[in-house]
Amino acid sequence: MWARRTRILVLGAVLTVGLLATVLLQSPVPTQTVDELMTSPSEHLNQEVAIRGEVQDGTIDNDTMTFILEGTDSTLKIRFTDAMVSNGLDDNRTVYAEGVLLFEDGVYVLEADVIKTSCPSKYEEAAEAEV
Numbered sequence: 001m002w003a004r005r006t007r008i009l010v011l012g013a014v015l016t017v018g019l020l021a022t023v024l025l026q027s028p029v030p031t032q033t034v035d036e037l038m039t040s041p042s043e044h045l046n047q048e049v050a051i052r053g054e055v056q057d058g059t060i061d062n063d064t065m066t067f068i069l070e071g072t073d074s075t076l077k078i079r080f081t082d083a084m085v086s087n088g089l090d091d092n093r094t095v096y097a098e099g100v101l102l103f104e105d106g107v108y109v110l111e112a113d114v115i116k117t118s119c120p121s122k123y124e125e126a127a128e129a130e131v
Contacts, residue, residue, distance in 0.1 A: 034053035038073075051069065051076065054092060087117070088117040
């Protein structure tokens, strides 16, 4: 039988290899802005993407489960039919969305799996109170 020290070293090596394999195989998708993604959306078509932007005023439609995410120069339609949505989805809120980028009826659409919203800032409330 192997010595105790050898067994510990082998177990440590197996755990290290397993951890490295997990990290390398499940690396997260890099987050892009709406403008970065829309410079070349066809490169990401039918692929998993992570994106951040701001919800455009008045575009949240709970009937079709869609809204428009905007950057500085570009916009992207987000469909959140099957997405886990955190509380606080509202106009002008910064949003992080993960999902598959599709091209439907001449428009790019992100079929979101996850939508996370930023927390409202305490400084925004203080600025409104001073006005």
